[in-house]
Amino acid sequence: MDPVMSRLSAGALRGAAALVNWLEPRPADQADFDAWHVQEHIPERMGIPGFLNARRYVASGDGPRYGSCLTVYELDAVSAFSSPAYLARLNAPSGWTASMASKIASNRRVVCAVVESDGPARSKEVLVAERMERQCDQDDVESTAIRDLLREGSITAGHRLLPDEVAGAGRAGTREGRLASAVQQPAQPGQLVLVELSESADRRAVADRLVAIGMDVVGTYELQLQMGAQW
Numbered sequence: 001m002d003p004v005m006s007r008l009s010a011g012a013l014r015g016a017a018a019l020v021n022w023l024e025p026r027p028a029d030q031a032d033f034d035a036w037h038v039q040e041h042i043p044e045r046m047g048i049p050g051f052l053n054a055r056r057y058v059a060s061g062d063g064p065r066y067g068s069c070l071t072v073y074e075l076d077a078v079s080a081f082s083s084p085a086y087l088a089r090l091n092a093p094s095g096w097t098a099s100m101a102s103k104i105a106s107n108r109r110v111v112c113a114v115v116e117s118d119g120p121a122r123s124k125e126v127l128v129a130e131r132m133e134r135q136c137d138q139d140d141v142e143s144t145a146i147r148d149l150l151r152e153g154s155i156t157a158g159h160r161l162l163p164d165e166v167a168g169a170g171r172a173g174t175r176e177g178r179l180a181s182a183v184q185q186p187a188q189p190g191q192l193v194l195v196e197l198s199e200s201a202d203r204r205a206v207a208d209r210l211v212a213i214g215m216d217v218v219g220t221y222e223l224q225l226q227m228g229a230q231w
Contacts, residue, residue: 011119011157011196014052017075018161019168020128020192022067022108029103036096037069038225045073047230048089050080054228057221060125061203064219066108066186070128072194078167081111090174101179108186111168112161116143119150119157123196124223127206129215134162134190141213142193149209154201161192 025033042054053074064070080086131138139160146158165188171177193215195206207217 009118009120009157011121012117013072013114013159014074015076016114017078017080017164017167018112018114018159019071019073019075019081020110020112020161020194021071021073022064022106022186023069023071023104024067024106025069026103026105033069033100033103036100037071040094040096042071042225042227043230044089046227048080048083048085049231050076050083050086051231052076052229054226055122055223056225057126058224059219060222061220064221066218067106070126070219070221072126078111078113078164081167082170087170087174090171090176093176093179097176098179101182104183106184106186107180109168109171109180110161110163110188110192111165112163112192113167114159115139115162116146116160117157118146119155119196121156121196123156123198125197125220126223127195127197127203127210127220128218129193129195129207129210130189130218131191131215132187132189135214138191138214142191142215145209145213146193146195149195149206153198154206155195156198157196159194161194163188163190163192 045051046054051073055072057070059068142160149155203220
């Protein structure tokens with residue numbers, strides 16, 4: 001799978017980078033969190049140059065590991081996370097954003113390079129799997145599994161992501177990053193695979209295929225909102 005040509009397909013992620021973000025609000029603050037996330041946070045991010053697309057999901061399977069809200073942001077490059085516009089936004093959080101620090105129980109934020117992304121279409125449900133350790137010798141195995149699932153029609157698109165902790169580290173020194181430091185932040189993975197399920201897919205069979213190549217399934221999520229660039 002050519003990592004450049006594959007991004008030209010209709011189901012590919014837009015751009016060479018992604019931010020995969022799991023959030024879990026405290027139960028009493030769910031309504032306020034949802035309103036903030038949809039009305040302010042995602043539109044703010046999509047107004048920053050370099051942010052190309054956002055897809056907000058809610059957990060559709062049993063017991064998601066990291067959070068019931070999953071957002072996948074698609075960016076032109078990992079350099080967007082160190083741009084002056086991005087850092088300026090993080091250094092000027094609104095009062096509503098600042099209040100979320102005490103209302104979010106868990107925040108797992110993974111900045112990634114898009115290694116491969118291909119498929120004929122996006123779908124309304126995504127399954128996420130991970131390896132906690134980077135294993136270069138498994139790259140071809142993961143690519144083959146995605147190609148097989150695409151060929152069989154079980155998925156409409158597949159994406160392999162490589163976390164980049166250096167690119168994501170700039171947020172820590174910003175005001176928003178300092179506010180978020182009080183929130184539980186689960187460990188970073190070594191690799192991520194996102195597969196977009198077809199309507200006829202057997203979720204368990206797809207999950208079992210990824211488990212068979214040594215990946216851990218994080219959860220399945222249903223699309224709730226999509227927003228394109230606002231800059």
